[in-house]
Amino acid sequence: xNTSSQTRILAIALALATLAACVLAAIxxxxxxGYEVPTDGIWWTEVAGxxxxxxxxxxxxxxxxGIRTGxxxxxxxxxQTTRLAVLVREMFRSGAWAHATYSILRPPSNSDSxxxxxxxxxxxxxxxxxxxxxxxxxxxxxxxxCIGIYVLFRRWTAPKSTHFYVFCLVSFVLYAFKYTGELDTxxxxxxxxxxxxxxxxxxxxxxxxxxxxGDHPAVKHARLRRKIFSSLLYIPGIxxxxxxxxxxxxxxxxxxxxxxxxQIAVGYLALYYVIAAVVFRFRYRRADTALxxxxxxxxxxxxxxxxxxxxxLYAIPYMADWNVPDLQTKIAGLCLVFLPLTFSWAIVxxxxxxxxxxxxxxxxxxxxxxxxxxxxxxxxxxxxxMVHNRLSNLGVWGLLVAIIIAGIAFEPLKRxxxxxxxxxxxxxxxxYRETLVEFGRSLxxxxxxxxxxxxxxxxxxxxxxxxxxxVFLASDESATRHFDLAxxxxxxxxxxxxxxxxxxxxxxxxxxxxxxxxxxxxxxxVLRLPxxxxxxxxxxxxxxxxxxxVANREGGGTRTVAIIGLGRTDDGDFLSSEDMELLETLxxxxxxxIQNARLYQRLEQKITEFESLKEFHENIVESINVGVxxxxxxxxxxxxxxxxxxxxxxxxxxxxxxxVSDVFSADFVARFNAVREEQGTHTLYKFxxxxxxxxTRVANIAIAPLVTRNFVAVGRIVLVDxxxxxxxxxxxxxxxxxxxxxxxxxxxxxxxxxxxxxxxxSYTQMLTKHMRDDDRLAPVLEKIxxxxxxxxxxxxxxxNFSRTSGSEFTTVDLNELLRDTIILLDHQFRTAQIRVETNxxxxxxxxxxxxxxxxxxxxxxxLNAKDAxxxxxxxxxxxxxxxxxxxxxxxxQDTGAGIEREHLNRIYDPFFTTKTKPQDGAxxxxxxxxxxxxxxxxxxxxxxxxxxxxxxxxxxxLEFPASATRPLTTAAPSSIRLQDADKGTIHA
Numbered sequence: 001x002n003t004s005s006q007t008r009i010l011a012i013a014l015a016l017a018t019l020a021a022c023v024l025a026a027i028x029x030x031x032x033x034g035y036e037v038p039t040d041g042i043w044w045t046e047v048a049g050x051x052x053x054x055x056x057x058x059x060x061x062x063x064x065x066g067i068r069t070g071x072x073x074x075x076x077x078x079x080q081t082t083r084l085a086v087l088v089r090e091m092f093r094s095g096a097w098a099h100a101t102y103s104i105l106r107p108p109s110n111s112d113s114x115x116x117x118x119x120x121x122x123x124x125x126x127x128x129x130x131x132x133x134x135x136x137x138x139x140x141x142x143x144x145x146c147i148g149i150y151v152l153f154r155r156w157t158a159p160k161s162t163h164f165y166v167f168c169l170v171s172f173v174l175y176a177f178k179y180t181g182e183l184d185t186x187x188x189x190x191x192x193x194x195x196x197x198x199x200x201x202x203x204x205x206x207x208x209x210x211x212x213x214g215d216h217p218a219v220k221h222a223r224l225r226r227k228i229f230s231s232l233l234y235i236p237g238i239x240x241x242x243x244x245x246x247x248x249x250x251x252x253x254x255x256x257x258x259x260x261x262x263q264i265a266v267g268y269l270a271l272y273y274v275i276a277a278v279v280f281r282f283r284y285r286r287a288d289t290a291l292x293x294x295x296x297x298x299x300x301x302x303x304x305x306x307x308x309x310x311x312x313l314y315a316i317p318y319m320a321d322w323n324v325p326d327l328q329t330k331i332a333g334l335c336l337v338f339l340p341l342t343f344s345w346a347i348v349x350x351x352x353x354x355x356x357x358x359x360x361x362x363x364x365x366x367x368x369x370x371x372x373x374x375x376x377x378x379x380x381x382x383x384x385x386m387v388h389n390r391l392s393n394l395g396v397w398g399l400l401v402a403i404i405i406a407g408i409a410f411e412p413l414k415r416x417x418x419x420x421x422x423x424x425x426x427x428x429x430x431x432y433r434e435t436l437v438e439f440g441r442s443l444x445x446x447x448x449x450x451x452x453x454x455x456x457x458x459x460x461x462x463x464x465x466x467x468x469x470x471v472f473l474a475s476d477e478s479a480t481r482h483f484d485l486a487x488x489x490x491x492x493x494x495x496x497x498x499x500x501x502x503x504x505x506x507x508x509x510x511x512x513x514x515x516x517x518x519x520x521x522x523x524x525x526v527l528r529l530p531x532x533x534x535x536x537x538x539x540x541x542x543x544x545x546x547x548x549x550v551a552n553r554e555g556g557g558t559r560t561v562a563i564i565g566l567g568r569t570d571d572g573d574f575l576s577s578e579d580m581e582l583l584e585t586l587x588x589x590x591x592x593x594i595q596n597a598r599l600y601q602r603l604e605q606k607i608t609e610f611e612s613l614k615e616f617h618e619n620i621v622e623s624i625n626v627g628v629x630x631x632x633x634x635x636x637x638x639x640x641x642x643x644x645x646x647x648x649x650x651x652x653x654x655x656x657x658x659x660v661s662d663v664f665s666a667d668f669v670a671r672f673n674a675v676r677e678e679q680g681t682h683t684l685y686k687f688x689x690x691x692x693x694x695x696t697r698v699a700n701i702a703i704a705p706l707v708t709r710n711f712v713a714v715g716r717i718v719l720v721d722x723x724x725x726x727x728x729x730x731x732x733x734x735x736x737x738x739x740x741x742x743x744x745x746x747x748x749x750x751x752x753x754x755x756x757x758x759x760x761x762s763y764t765q766m767l768t769k770h771m772r773d774d775d776r777l778a779p780v781l782e783k784i785x786x787x788x789x790x791x792x793x794x795x796x797x798x799x800n801f802s803r804t805s806g807s808e809f810t811t812v813d814l815n816e817l818l819r820d821t822i823i824l825l826d827h828q829f830r831t832a833q834i835r836v837e838t839n840x841x842x843x844x845x846x847x848x849x850x851x852x853x854x855x856x857x858x859x860x861x862x863l864n865a866k867d868a869x870x871x872x873x874x875x876x877x878x879x880x881x882x883x884x885x886x887x888x889x890x891x892x893q894d895t896g897a898g899i900e901r902e903h904l905n906r907i908y909d910p911f912f913t914t915k916t917k918p919q920d921g922a923x924x925x926x927x928x929x930x931x932x933x934x935x936x937x938x939x940x941x942x943x944x945x946x947x948x949x950x951x952x953x954x955x956x957x958l959e960f961p962a963s964a965t966r967p968l969t970t971a972a973p974s975s976i977r978l979q980d981a982d983k984g985t986i987h988a
Contacts (some may be wrong), residue, residue, distance in 0.1 A: 001060055002060050007971075008163070010332045012136070013231060014152075014165065014166075014169070014309050017169060018145075018149075018260065020337065021145075021169060021172055021173055021176075022145075022886065024177065024189070024193070025138075025141070025173075025176040025177060026174070026177060026189065026236045028176070028177055028186075029138065029176075029182070029187065030337065031180055031182065031186070031187075032131065032134065032180050035180050035181075035182055036095075036096045036128040036129075037062070037096075037128065037129040038091045038092060038094060038095055038096040038126040038128065038129070038179050038308075039054075039091065039125070039128070039129040040060065040061050040062040040065075040091070040096070040100075040124050040126060040127075040181060041057055041059075041060025041061050041062050041063065041066060042055065042056050042057075042060060042062040042063075043055040043128070044084055044087060045084075045259075046082070046083060046084060046256065047072065047255050049074070049082055049105070050072045050073050050074045050075075050080075050082065050105070051068065051072070051073040051081050051084060051087060052072055052587070053067055053068070053069070053071045053072075053073070053075075054069070054071060054215060055069065055323060056069050058125060061124055061127045063123055063125055063128060064104070064125075065122050065123065065124040065125070066104070066120075066122055067102065067122060069103065070106075070107060070780055071104045071105070071106050071120075072104065072105040072106075072107070072117065073102055073103070073104060074103040074104065074105055074119075075100065075102075075103040076090045076091070076100055076102055076103070076735055077090055077093075077094070077100060077101050078101070078103075080755060084527075087595060088181075090961040092181075094126060095126070096126055096127060096128045097125065097126065097127065098125070099123050099125060100118075100122070100123070100124045100125075100126055101121060101122075101123060101124075101125070102120075102122045102123075102124050103119070103120075103121055104119070104121070104122055105117040105118070105119055105120075105640055106118045106120055107921070116484070122827065133329070133333070133819075134178050136333065136335060137175040137176070137178075137521040138175060138176050138178075139337075140171075140175045140178035140333070141172040141173075141174070141175035142172075142176075143170075143337050143341070143843065144167060144168040144171040144172045144175065145169065145172040147341065148164065148165040148167075148168025148169060148247035148676050149165070149168075152164075152165040157817065163204070163207070163208055164208065164209070165479075165936060166204060167201065167204040167208055167640075170197045170200050170201045170204055171197070171201050173194065173197040173792055174194065174197035174198055174201050175195055177190045177193050177194040177197070177644070179191040179192070179194060179710075180192070183301040183981065195240075195244050196241060198240075198265055198269070199236075199238065199240045199241050199265075199268075200234070200841070201239050201269075202237065202268060202269045202272035202273065203234045203237045204232045204271065204340075205272060205273065205276050205760060206272045206275055206276045206279070206690060207230050207234075207271075208276075209234050209275075209276035209277075209279040209280055209299075209303075210229075210230065210233070211226075212229070212278055217357070233309065236268060237268070240265060240268060242263065243259060243261065243264070247261055260444065262318075262537050263318065263319045264319050264662040266314075266319060266695060267315065267319050269315070269628035270307075270311045270315035270316075272302070272311065273306075273310065273311065273836075274305060274307060274447060275646040276307075277300065277303040277304050277307050279434070280296055280299045280300040280303055281300050283296050284296035284297055284299075284300050287582060302338050302339065302341070303339065305335070305338045306335050306336050306337070306338040309331065309332050309335040310332045310333070310335055310336055312332075313329075313331065313332035314328070314329055314332035314333065314334065315332075319694040319701070322350060323781065325385075326810055332893075360719065360939040364638060364812075369850045375954055377606070379778075381833065389701050411835045424697075425886075427770055431474070439459055439463070439586065442455060442459075442591050443455075443590065443593040445596065446593065447596065447597055447600045447602065448597065449594065449597040451975070452593055452597050453471050453473070453486050453487035453594075454487060456469075456471055456487065456564070457469045457470070457471060457487045457489040457705075458489065460489075460564070460566065461489055461490070463954050464566070464569070464579055464582075464583075465569045465570050466566045466568065466569055466570075466575075466576065466680060467487065467490050467568065467569070467570060468490035468491060468540075468541060468542060468562070468565075468566065468567030469488065469489040469490065469565065469566055469567075469568075470485060470486075470487070470488040470489075470491060470540060470542060470564070471485075471486050471487045471562055471563070471564055471565075472484060472485055472486065472504060472562060472564075472565065473486035473561075473562050474562060475558060479610060482502050482505070483506075483507060483562075483563055484499075485499055485502060486562075490567070491540065492543075493539065493541075494539060494540075500510050501536075502536045502540075503532040503535075503536045504533070504536055504537070504563075505533060506518075506529050506533045506536075507545055507547075507563050509547035509560045509563070510559055510560050512738070514547075514758050516546070516547070516584055517545060517546045517547070517580065517583075517584065518544070518545040519543065519544055520537060520542070520543050520544075520545075520781060521543070523537045523538055523541050523542060523543060524538045524541070526538075534942050540565060541567060542566060543566065543567055543568055543574065544565065544566045544567075544583070545563055545564070546564045546565075546566075546583050546584060547560040547562075547563055547587065547591075548560065548561055548563065548564065548587045548588070548590045548591030548594060549561070549587070549588065549591050550591045550592055550595045560591075561591050561594050561595055561598075562590065562591060562594050564590065565589060566581070566583070571912055585974070590676070594667045598811050621639075621641050622641050622642045623642075624641075624643070624734065625643060625722050626643060626719055627647050627699075627718075627719070627720035627722070628643070628644065628716045628717070628718070628719055629644050629655075629715045629717075629718055629719075629720075630639065630706055630715055630718070631660055631672075631676075631706075631717075631718065632714065632715040633713070633714065633715055635659055635660050635661070635664065635676075636653050636657050636658065636660075637656060637657065637658055637659075637747065638656070638657070638715065639656075640652045640655050640656060642643060643720075644720065645699070647691070647720065647722060648663070648691060648692060649691075649692065649693060650663070650692070651808040660672060664689075665689070665690040666691075667688075667690070668689060668701075670686070671687070672685055672703060672716075672718075675703055676703070676716055679705070680704075680705075681702060681703065681704040681705075682702070682703045683700060683701065683703075684699075684700070684701040684702075684703070685700055685701050685728065685938045685939070686698050686699075686700065686935075686938065686939050687699055687700070687701050689701070697722050698722075698723055698724045698727050699720050699721055699722050699723060699724075699726045700721045700723055701719070701721070702718070702719040702722050703716055703717075703718050704716065704718075704719075719936050729770060730932065730935055733932060734853070734856060734932045734936075737929055737932055739858070748792075760784055760788050763784075764781060764784045764788060767781050808850065809848050809849055809850055810848070810849075810850075810851065811846045811847075811848060811963055812846060812847050812848070812849045812851050812854060813844075813846055813848075814844060814846075814847060814854070814888060814890055814960075815841070815842075815844050815881055816853055817839075817851060817855055817858065818838070818858060818879055819838075819842065819854070820889070821855055821858045821859055821862060822836060822838070822862075822879070824859070825859070825862055825863070825866070828866060829866065829877065831869055831874070832866055832869070834866060834869055834875040834876065835874075835875065835876045835877070836876075836878055836879065837876060837877070837878045837879070838878070838879045838880070839878070839879070839880040839881075840879070840881045841880075841881050841882050842847050842883045843883065844882070844883060844888060845883055845962040845963065846886050846888075846962070846963045847960040847961065847962060847963050848939070848940075848961075848963045849940045849960070850940075851935075853936045853939070853940075854936070854940070855936065856932070856933070856935040856936065857936050857958070858890075858892070860929040860932070860933050861892045861933065861956050862877065862892065862932065863929070864930075865877050865892060865893075865894035865896060865954070867896075868894055868896025868897055868898075868953075868954060869894050869895060869896040869897075872896065872897075873894070874893075874895070875896070876895050877892070877893070878891070878892075878893045878894075878897075879891070879892055879893075880893075883962070884959075886961065886962055887959055887960065887961060887962060888959070888960045888961075888962050889959055890957070890958040891955060891956070891957045891958075891959075892955070892956050892957075892958075893953060893954070893955035893956075894953050894954055894955075895952070896953050896954060897950065897952055898949050898950040898951055898952055899914070899946070899948040899952055899954055900949045901950075902973045904946065904948065907930050907946065908924065908931055908934040918919065937958065940960055941960070941961055942959050942960040942961070943958075944956065944957070944958055944959070944960060945959070945961040947958045949973050
């Protein structure tokens with residue numbers, strides 16, 4: 001979540017919490033006004049036999065009725081009072097100003113024994129409980145809330161202002177929510193809100209004390225320790241809430257227990273207040289800057305002014321069970337109002353040493369306004385008197401008209417007097433405003449950096465009447481970024497040789513938690529700096545350093561491009577808060593002006609570089625032997641390089657801003673629209689692209705998203721690589737591979753088939769003629785004839801395979817294609833003692849492809865399997881086919897030596913082969929078989945997968961899209977999918 005969203009959510013949460021607190025407080029106040037709580041004014045505690053009077057204040061109803069300290073209350077209105085709750089219930093039943101009959105046992109003097117106690121019956125007139133203190137506390141609550149809202153709206157970005165507002169809101173709940181005793185649901189809510197506020201308010205106050213004006217560590221571990229310590233401050237408050245709940249839920253509800261819990265809460269409040277005062281005092285003594293010392297001085301004094309009377313006059317006597325007058329208690333409570341007043345003053349006024357300036361300005365404007373009012377009424381009175389005495393015949397209406405005319409005529413005079421007063425009493429602010437406008441104009445119009453720096457060091461002394469000014473300019477962005485003195489005024493003690501020795505690393509305004517300026521009260525003695533930096537501060541003798549920040553070009557935040565240093569005024573005084581506000585505003589303008597001047601100096605160079613780079617990129621795009629064009633989000637062509645002009649015979653001007661559908665064929669437009677909304681790069685392998693002249697070219701087309709620097713898609717970029725010539729070369733390589741395979745086959749066939757075939761053919765013809773009627777030999781001759789035919793089929797199949805096939809795609813039955821290939825290699829498998837096991841799905845769907853190319857793939861895979869199992873015992877080749885969802889699968893698996901894991905990613909690379917040293921009887925590989933096979937599979941929109949494990953074997957699985965000309969059986973036989981469960985699974 002970003003910062004603006006967090007601020008918005010926080011503002012909404014605070015607004016809702018404030019509204020809810022105000023509504024509940026208003027309802028609670030109305031409920032308290034309409035509900036009287038009867039009381040006898042005595043503090044009773046539970047003892048054996050009844051309730052004992054611990055305190056009987058003199059003006060209370062009980063004291064007037066004759067009850068004394070130590071008396072034991074047995075019953076009220078004939079109801080036994082074993083618990084204080086019974087007494088309270090009976091008093092509520094009787095009501096205010098009613099007579100209640102108290103049964104009292106009064107022990108003898110100097111004795112607590114009830115044996116000789118005197119029984120008494122006393123009539124007590126119950127009076128409404130004095131809750132006037134609640135109105136004073138509600139006044140404090142309103143003060144807290146008003147000041148908190150004022151601080152929040154006045155200085156939302158001030159340090160700890162939000163924390164302070166939460167503290168004020170919780171304090172409002174603590175002092176405004178009062179439990180009435182009506183015992184309904186709303187009263188319970190008020191009670192527990194008051195308990196929670198009493199537990200959290202001291203912790204918030206102490207947390208504020210620890211974090212106000214404190215250092216903000218940049219180290220992650222230090223920040224974590226600070227957060228953990230801050231969280232620990234709230235544990236006692238949470239414990240108090242749990243203690244209150246346990247006392248009500250599980251413990252005996254006695255008055256003594258309630259009093260002890262109140263004492264703990266008051267002690268907890270006073271202890272945290274005292275610790276906070278100590279923390280403020282400690283931070284005040286360790287503060288480095290004059291600003292922090294002034295702020296913490298006010299905070300320390302205000303906290304002591306509020307905490308000391310509260311602790312001494314109320315908290316300590318209450319915890320010690322001392323009897324104190326009500327007036328003293330009220331004074332101690334009202335002293336707490338100094339806390340929000342002091343804190344609001346410290347936060348709103350960023351520089352507290354200007355209090356006299358604020359006071360003088362307020363008095364000045366008050367006197368000026370009073371003078372204007374006096375002059376106004378004086379003129380009106382004089383006009384009325386003249387009309388009444390000299391023009392008495394006009395009567396009352398004439399007098400009214402004269403007064404109105406005088407009032408209207410006085411308005412221009414009043415504005416003139418007001419402007420004169422403003423200029424007389426606030427000349428400095430007007431001069432500042434005029435200077436700011438004039439200086440801003442000069443900065444915006446200046447583009448030369450040297451002239452700009454000279455203007456800064458000349459005008460600042462004239463405006464602020466300071467004696468020394470310096471401008472430190474940031475070096476070019478690099479790993480060792482530093483600041484150099486670029487211009488100065490009044491630094492006469494610095495020589496040219498001293499500039500290289502200046503160490504201004506203490507001017508680090510880009511670190512986390514850096515302030516808007518640095519104030520050095522005594523530059524000659526800055527003890528917190530290392531020796532070289534301390535010496536630099538002494539040589540410069542500047543009291544103020546302000547950063548000139550600009551926004552980062554990338555990411556968020558700002559960076560410092562220059563630093564302005566200033567000394568004291570001509571009279572030796574420090575600058576006021578108005579001076580600092582003006583300088584902070586000017587620093588922003590100066591930073592932008594310096595940045596603009598630097599940018600202006602590099603603008604010509606950047607333009608030249610940009611033009612060269614643009615021309616270079618255009619040359620690259622125009623020179624590459626690949627067609628490149630871009631399409632926007634609306635499907636219109638936005639760029640068109642020279643290769644596309646040559647390929648399509650259309651000029652760039654003819655196709656720019658034209659829809660893709662008007663330039664390309666329907667097949668390409670359909671494939672392009674199918675992937676244009678998808679992420680990533682899509683490649684159309686060996687796509688047949690129809691050209692306007694009727695020619696068809698084969699191309700690899702890559703369609704990639706065209707994105708900006710911020711990864712926002714603005715269109716698609718298409719690369720068209722014409723591979724028609726490459727396809728022809730691949731066809732030649734395929735034919736060469738075929739011829740190589742045919743050569744191997746032909747050698748075996750010629751050696752093993754031709755000679756026996758000739759002998760068998762001759763003898764078969766002779767014997768057939770002589771033994772035609774012999775029933776015993778005729779079947780034998782028939783078998784010999786069949787074998788002759790079979791050998792002829794093998795030779796014919798070999799010849800057919802050697803012929804060059806076309807590129808036409810037809811419906812192909814893979815089962816038939818596999819059977820023909822196995823028959824073609826049957827002799828080689830038997831010679832190599834390889835057993836072939838087939839599991840062909842009879843319901844296998846047909847595919848759309850080229851039979852000759854597909855047979856080439858199958859032949860390559862089977863020959864590779866034969867070579868991998870050469871010379872092995874129990875060698876077996878498993879061939880299986882099965883259907884999938886819209887797909888057809890062919891699996892060819894051997895039990896050979898397997899492929900090394902590091903070679904699996906390279907087996908499809910052209911001319912890569914592992915058969916560099918074949919065994920006797922095997923042939924040396926060319927490294928083109930799998931590469932050609934991979935291309936054929938891609939051409940058929942299929943996929944090829946390999947699984948191999950050294951010593952176990954290799955399995956190739958081919959995947960093709962099923963043709964729609966024949967219904968599919970989607971469920972493959974389990975014997976095919978798990979065909980190797982009994983012999984071990986092959987892993988890649």
